[in-house]
Amino acid sequence: MKVLALETANEQCSVCIADENQELYFQLDARAKAQTQTILPLIEQGLAEVNIQLSGLTAVAFSRGPGSFSGVRINAAVTQALAWANDLPVIPVSTxxxxxxxxxxxxxxxxxxxxxxxxxxxxxxxxxxxxxxxxxxxxxxxxxxxxxxxxxxxxxxxxxxxxxxxKPEQLQYKAVSATAQDIAAIARAHAQQRSWVAAEYALPVYLRDNAWKKIPEQGKP
Incomplete structure (x- = not known):
């Protein structure tokens, strides 16, 4: 089992590849709002280092939101494109x-x-x-x-x-930020249970009613 995990919902970009036991690859580009320039090169680098093709993956996991509107859209779009092109299931993970x-x-x-x-x-x-x-x-x-x-x-x-x-006095853990490592950890547990969805359900979740229609509102089963 190998899962590709993508995180762009926090205005940064990171990619992780993990199997059922360990992290095989991780890379973070901390530049704000550079996701569109960095996401695909980081994926290519990871696949090369792990020596695997996209078609050899078990699933693609992504941070589906809520979060930065543009970052969530990028994450969902890239995940959907990769999954469709390679007939892979997807694992949406809450930001x-x-x-x-x-x-x-x-x-x-x-x-x-x-x-x-x-x-x-x-x-x-x-x-x-x-x-x-x-x-x-x-x-x-x-x-x-x-x-x-x-x-x-x-x-x-x-x-x-x-x-x-x-709570203005609560600053100790304000700087905690998720990366693709955390997406991969959660997705690994889902993948082991084969808990995933088809590529068409690689959809953003914004929580704002007017930002994105939920699946039932789109007429999907």
């Missing part, structure tokens, strides 16, 4: 879940409330708890809330770029 996974990976946190700045005086927010397999699992639903509403929704340790917007 907030990936952020929670990053908090566990980098700081050892096992219960977190992940918060991302959504602009317009709002934040994306959801809480997560570590399971027995070392994966951060949802403890509630993803929401788009005002700062005051989000303050009432906090359950655990605050992490992410929206932390200080919700």
């Amino acid at each position: 907030l879940q990936a952020l929670a996974q990053a908090a566990y990976r980098t700081a050892g946190l096992t219960e977190v409330t992940a918060v991302l700045d959504a602009r317009m005086q709002e934040v994306y927010i959801a809480s997560f708890k570590l399971d027995e397999q070392g994966i951060m699992q949802p403890a509630d639903e993803e929401q788009l809330l005002s700062y005051s509403e989000a303050e009432q929704a906090v359950k655990f340790t605050l992490i992410g770029s929206g932390s200080d917007l919700v």
